[in-house]
Amino acid sequence: MKSARQRPSRPANPPDPAAAYRHSVAIDGEKCRGCTHCLAHCPTQAIRVRGGKARINPALCIDCGECIRRCPHQAKKAVFDKLSDLPKEKIHRIALPAPSLYGQFDRLSDVDYVLQGLLELGFDGVYEVAKAAEIVTAYTRRYLARTDIPRPVISSACPTVSRLISLRFPSLCRCIIPILPPIELASRAARIEAAKAHPDWDPASIATVFISPCPAKASYVKNALYGEKSDVDAVLSMSEVYFALLNVIHPGTTPTIQSQTGMIGMGWASTGGESSALLNDRYLAADGIENVIHVLDQMETGDFRTLEFVELNACPAGCVGGAATVENPYLARVRLQALRRYLPVARQYLPRGGAVPKKVRFAKPIEPKPILLAASRLEAMKKMQAIEKILPTLPGLDCGSCGAPTCRAFAQDLVEGTVQMDDCIVRLRESVAAQKSAEITESAPKESQ
Amino acid sequence: MSEPVVFTYPIDGNNFTSAGGASVAVKQNLRALGFPDDVVRRVSIAMYEGEINMVIHAHGGTATVTVGEDEITIVLADRGPGIADVERAMQEGYYTAPDNIRALGFGAGMGLPNMRRYTDEMRIDSVVGTGTTVTMKVRIPEEGA
Ligand SMILES: Nc1ncnc2c1ncn2[C@@H]1O[C@H](COP(=O)(O)OP(=O)(O)OP(=O)(O)O)[C@@H](O)[C@H]1O
Ligand code: SF4
Ligand SMILES: [Mg+2]
Numbered sequence: 365m366k367s368a369r370q371r372p373s374r375p376a377n378p379p380d381p382a383a384a385y386r387h388s389v390a391i392d393g394e395k396c397r398g399c400t401h402c403l404a405h406c407p408t409q410a411i412r413v414r415g416g417k418a419r420i421n422p423a424l425c426i427d428c429g430e431c432i433r434r435c436p437h438q439a440k441k442a443v444f445d446k447l448s449d450l451p452k453e454k455i456h457r458i459a460l461p462a463p464s465l466y467g468q469f470d471r472l473s474d475v476d477y478v479l480q481g482l483l484e485l486g487f488d489g490v491y492e493v494a495k496a497a498e499i500v501t502a503y504t505r506r507y508l509a510r511t512d513i514p515r516p517v518i519s520s521a522c523p524t525v526s527r528l529i530s531l532r533f534p535s536l537c538r539c540i541i542p543i544l545p546p547i548e549l550a551s552r553a554a555r556i557e558a559a560k561a562h563p564d565w566d567p568a569s570i571a572t573v574f575i576s577p578c579p580a581k582a583s584y585v586k587n588a589l590y591g592e593k594s595d596v597d598a599v600l601s602m603s604e605v606y607f608a609l610l611n612v613i614h615p616g617t618t619p620t621i622q623s624q625t626g627m628i629g630m631g632w633a634s635t636g637g638e639s640s641a642l643l644n645d646r647y648l649a650a651d652g653i654e655n656v657i658h659v660l661d662q663m664e665t666g667d668f669r670t671l672e673f674v675e676l677n678a679c680p681a682g683c684v685g686g687a688a689t690v691e692n693p694y695l696a697r698v699r700l701q702a703l704r705r706y707l708p709v710a711r712q713y714l715p716r717g718g719a720v721p722k723k724v725r726f727a728k729p730i731e732p733k734p735i736l737l738a739a740s741r742l743e744a745m746k747k748m749q750a751i752e753k754i755l756p757t758l759p760g761l762d763c764g765s766c767g768a769p770t771c772r773a774f775a776q777d778l779v780e781g782t783v784q785m786d787d788c789i790v791r792l793r794e795s796v797a798a799q800k801s802a803e804i805t806e807s808a809p810k811e812s813q
Numbered sequence: 814m815s816e817p818v819v820f821t822y823p824i825d826g827n828n829f830t831s832a833g834g835a836s837v838a839v840k841q842n843l844r845a846l847g848f849p850d851d852v853v854r855r856v857s858i859a860m861y862e863g864e865i866n867m868v869i870h871a872h873g874g875t876a877t878v879t880v881g882e883d884e885i886t887i888v889l890a891d892r893g894p895g896i897a898d899v900e901r902a903m904q905e906g907y908y909t910a911p912d913n914i915r916a917l918g919f920g921a922g923m924g925l926p927n928m929r930r931y932t933d934e935m936r937i938d939s940v941v942g943t944g945t946t947v948t949m950k951v952r953i954p955e956e957g958a
Contacts, residue, residue: 532841534844534850535853661837661840664840664854664857665833665857665858665861666858732850734845734847735844736844736845736846736847737845737846737847738847741846741847741848741882742815744845744847745815745846745880745882746815748818748842748845748880749815749816752818752819752820
């Protein structure tokens with residue numbers, strides 16, 4: 365809360381937050397029954413129920429998957445790729461398993477069985493994202509050693525958080541660490557490794573396939589979130605791959621492939637793993653979208669100035685709680701702890717000191733894209749004025765029966781002209797009741813007066 | 814020239830955990846209106862400090878934020894105990910907050926000095942036994958200035 369440094373003001377961004385962002389959370393129109401359960405849980409108020417069906421505003425959606433978790437009718441779905449969608453020439457497929465995958469299996473004694481299972485499923489190679497995570501950790505330590513960076517530094521690993529910051533906390537964009545997330549470094553390294561191991565493969569025939577705990581990573585790959593096109597070719601749902609793996613994992617056999625991650629890389633699957641690996645105790649690690657928003661609000665007010673690093677994960681317990689995982693996040697975390705137990709602390713090292721090379725940095729910084737009410741401030745003021753006028757005339761219940769998450773959101777929709785006053789059922793009922801009682805008093809004999 | 818937009822928030826003095834909520838709402842509204850980061854930041858910090866003071870020292874009150882085209886005015890009015898020596902209270906490091914509040918990280922005596930630092934104008938009207946009204950203004954720099 366205390367004195368935050370002053371900065372020169374920056375002109376507001378052109379209002380195009382929609383800018384054709386391609387999402388990975390979608391509504392199944394058949395299954396949606398318009399029940400409004402999702403409305404209140406959407407952290408950016410991106411959902412409206414209109415004509416009995418929910419709709420997501422793409423300009424506001426951050427692909428957090430909260431609506432997928434809340435929908436009682438399974439009408440919200442995460443959209444992933446299929447291997448059959450890959451271009452025909454991409455015949456050599458390298459799997460990039462996220463470390464959260466390892467926590468999905470019951471009684472797994474060794475990660476190697478999972479990696480072997482991926483080969484059994486037909487992948488031509490495996491590159492663990494956890495391995496790349498250890499490299500990111502090493503670069504993060506270097507970055508934190510600098511004195512000329514905005515602090516506290518925020519992790520760039522969760523794409524939901526990065527997009528949330530750019531839309532709702534634009535002034536914090538500059539704090540996001542400009543180092544590519546493990547998924548990206550893993551894809552690039554996997555490609556190089558595969559080309560080396562198989563000089564006979566045409567580089568254009570190699571595809572990297574990420575096995576994802578969440579729809580947000582699928583969106584990350586589609587949208588060049590960090591300034592340039594992602595190197596990843598396809599993103600598969602972790603739960604689908606999990607069920608396929610169940611048939612091919614044979615604990616009795618000896619895997620031919622060996623995991624190359626240590627405790628640090630595996631730790632990235634759950635909250636606190638990334639930050640504790642920095643060996644610096646001035647960090648904060650939070651998860652769950654509500655908590656994340658709370659922390660970001662506090663950061664904007666200038667709190668936490670003495671912190672070095674802030675790790676934020678949109679999902680409960682971290683990526684183990686992603687919307688495409690199978691197992692309960694807390695169980696998965698415990699399993700990962702057991703799997704990590706006898707591993708070396710890390711298996712990837714970088715010499716201390718030194719710079720963060722360009723090849724692991726963002727091509728462009730994350731752009732602030734605040735959600736504006738209107739393109740010009742004058743117009744926005746007029747709208748806000750109108751919203752404030754309408755607000756006191758609404759019941760103030762935030763009940764969602766109008767199809768908007770709050771009365772304020774409904775007032776804004778009214779001003780935008782997308783709804784009518786009578787869509788507020790509560791108010792309608794009140795006015796009908798008032799009318800009726802007025803009629804009764806009028807028609808009643810006025811003997812008592 | 815358009816009419817100013819006015820936001821009014823009751824500040825609940827009995828609910829410490831919700832303290833700071835009004836400043837967050839103001840921050841979001843200012844951002845939706847397209848104000849520059851620096852203005853949003855200064856208003857939300859100054860208001861946050863004042864809002865917390867109302868909860869800790871004055872059992873709550875009312876916050877009124879008037880957003881005009883060239884300045885934003887924040888009025889924080891309470892019916893708390895008042896401040897006997899305003900000049901002294903404005904000094905950095907002066908505080909009267911109890912220990913349990915200080916344990917949370919508040920009560921460093923930095924609130925009022927910060928409010929002055931982040932605003933272009935600040936005025937405190939306080940009567941002991943009646944209440945305190947803090948009025949702050951943040952001017953909006955010309956576009957592109
Ligand atoms: N609204 C108010 N009503 C009564 N007294 C107040 C009010 N605001 C501030 N004060 C008095 O002024 C003192 C200084 O306020 P200031 O905000 O600078 O510091 P603080 O609130 O004690 O600590 P900090 O703001 O650093 O957490 C307070 O300790 C309190 O005695
Ligand atoms: S916390 Fe992990 S699983 Fe959840 S949205 Fe972020 S990156 Fe995806
Ligand atoms: Mg104070």
